[in-house]
Amino acid sequence: MNDSRHRERMQKKKDVVDERIAKASEERGVLILLKGNGKGKSSSAFGTLARSLGHGYRCAVIQFIKGRRETGEYLFFRDHPQLDWHIMGHGFTWETQDREKDIEAAQAAWSIAEGLLKDPNYQLIVFDEMSYMLKYGYLEPEPIVEALRQRPHHQNVIITGRTMAQPLQAIADTISTVQDERHAFRGGVKAQPGIEF
Amino acid sequence: MNDSRHRERMQKKKDVVDERIAKASEERGVLILLKGNGKGKSSSAFGTLARSLGHGYRCAVIQFIKGRRETGEYLFFRDHPQLDWHIMGHGFTWETQDREKDIEAAQAAWSIAEGLLKDPNYQLIVFDEMSYMLKYGYLEPEPIVEALRQRPHHQNVIITGRTMAQPLQAIADTISTVQDERHAFRGGVKAQPGIEF
Numbered sequence: 001m002n003d004s005r006h007r008e009r010m011q012k013k014k015d016v017v018d019e020r021i022a023k024a025s026e027e028r029g030v031l032i033l034l035k036g037n038g039k040g041k042s043s044s045a046f047g048t049l050a051r052s053l054g055h056g057y058r059c060a061v062i063q064f065i066k067g068r069r070e071t072g073e074y075l076f077f078r079d080h081p082q083l084d085w086h087i088m089g090h091g092f093t094w095e096t097q098d099r100e101k102d103i104e105a106a107q108a109a110w111s112i113a114e115g116l117l118k119d120p121n122y123q124l125i126v127f128d129e130m131s132y133m134l135k136y137g138y139l140e141p142e143p144i145v146e147a148l149r150q151r152p153h154h155q156n157v158i159i160t161g162r163t164m165a166q167p168l169q170a171i172a173d174t175i176s177t178v179q180d181e182r183h184a185f186r187g188g189v190k191a192q193p194g195i196e197f
Numbered sequence: 198m199n200d201s202r203h204r205e206r207m208q209k210k211k212d213v214v215d216e217r218i219a220k221a222s223e224e225r226g227v228l229i230l231l232k233g234n235g236k237g238k239s240s241s242a243f244g245t246l247a248r249s250l251g252h253g254y255r256c257a258v259i260q261f262i263k264g265r266r267e268t269g270e271y272l273f274f275r276d277h278p279q280l281d282w283h284i285m286g287h288g289f290t291w292e293t294q295d296r297e298k299d300i301e302a303a304q305a306a307w308s309i310a311e312g313l314l315k316d317p318n319y320q321l322i323v324f325d326e327m328s329y330m331l332k333y334g335y336l337e338p339e340p341i342v343e344a345l346r347q348r349p350h351h352q353n354v355i356i357t358g359r360t361m362a363q364p365l366q367a368i369a370d371t372i373s374t375v376q377d378e379r380h381a382f383r384g385g386v387k388a389q390p391g392i393e394f
Contacts, residue, residue, distance in 0.1 A: 006294070007294045007296075010294040011294060014294070024383075024387050024388065026385045026387060027387050030381040032236070036376075038373035038374065039229070039371055039373050040231055040237070040238075040241035040375070041237075043240075043242075043247075043248065044237035044241035046243075046244030046248070047243030047270070048240045048244075048392060049244075050270055050274065051240065051243070051391055051394070052392070053273050055269045055390045072249060072250070072251030072252045073247055074251070075251035076247045076248065077247065077251075097203070097208060100200070173380075173384055174381045175379040176376065176378065178373050178374070178376075179233075179373065179376060181372040181373065182372040184227040185221045187221075187370055188220065188223045189223045189224075189225060189370060190221050190222055190223060191218070193249075194248055194251075194252045194353065195227065195245060195321075195353055
């Protein structure tokens with residue numbers, strides 16, 4: 001492709017992009033769902049967390065499930081002065097096999113989540129792996145939807161997890177599905193620090 | 198579901214998970230591709246970066262395209278002592294409309310990338326938006342594939358971008374496709390600091 005054709009093609013692309021940017025003018029917080037069976041949902045939420053902290057915003061994370069004690073993300077973020085990091089789960093539910101304890105942990109996590117969703121000081125809140133709480137019936141969708149609807153106007157919320165309850169999808173602004181096309185794990189490569197945890 | 202049925206179901210799940218973990222025993226660096234049209238690819242790479250830094254690993258980022266000067270991720274990460282952050286692009290190619298300058302920037306970025314791929318001190322390298330360089334023909338796939346194949350055994354590499362060249366997919370260990378199911382931008386919400394940049 002020669003230079004003038006390149007310029008012409010890129011000018012057309014720029015016109016389309018500029019028009020779309022001009023149309024998107026509403027300023028408010030968004031609800032982002034990261035779902036699907038692929039690798040990268042929680043790490044995407046933590047990358048957005050870094051982005052928000054970089055702009056000086058106050059943020060919070062609640063991890064609803066936690067399989068390991070010392071993850072790289074926790075070691076990295078835990079001392080940041082603008083961030084609250086709550087680890088509520090006591091492990092994957094198939095590790096614990098204790099439904100009563102799982103329900104207790106889920107409800108304790110949700111009561112903290114509710115407080116954050118009423119606090120306008122928090123610009124971004126991440127509910128990591130929250131979707132499992134709904135899938136296993138540890139939490140009901142209605143109070144969650146209601147709290148999300150009533151949250152401060154500018155507050156952004158990210159929820160991650162494989163399957164996402166329909167009532168959450170109904171009120172989400174952005175939904176990305178991360179599809180597993182290939183995974184090193186199936187190729188025989190061991191889970192490693194810095195990549196999987 | 199009652200408690201004993203829950204326990205039984207979770208025990209079965211645990212057996213399957215444990216068996217898969219036992220089979221994945223190879224310890225080496227992986228090549229991860231994050232592709233697709235959905236929101237969350239670069240932020241996923243930056244979340245994994247936080248995870249690797251949290252474990253004390255030396256890391257590097259090359260941003261092949263950059264539309265904005267001061268992103269939240271750059272503001273957040275730039276002073277980390279274990280991290281090199283290179284911003285090589287001078288903007289999206291449809292903004293610059295200058296093919297010659299784009300090619301120069303791409304090749305300068307690649308020469309830094311090549312050096313990193315030979316350096317065993319780097320545990321994780323992120324090539325953010327590199328796929329566009331191949332799509333527009335600014336870089337050829339063969340030298341990239343070769344450098345990736347020859348890299349240190351333990352080195353992890355993440356490449357992000359919408360469309361991913363076939364030669365890169367052929368050698369990747371993990372491929373996640375992020376699909377855009379819904380985006381707040383199309384709903385009229387303006388791109389905002391902390392979420393989009």
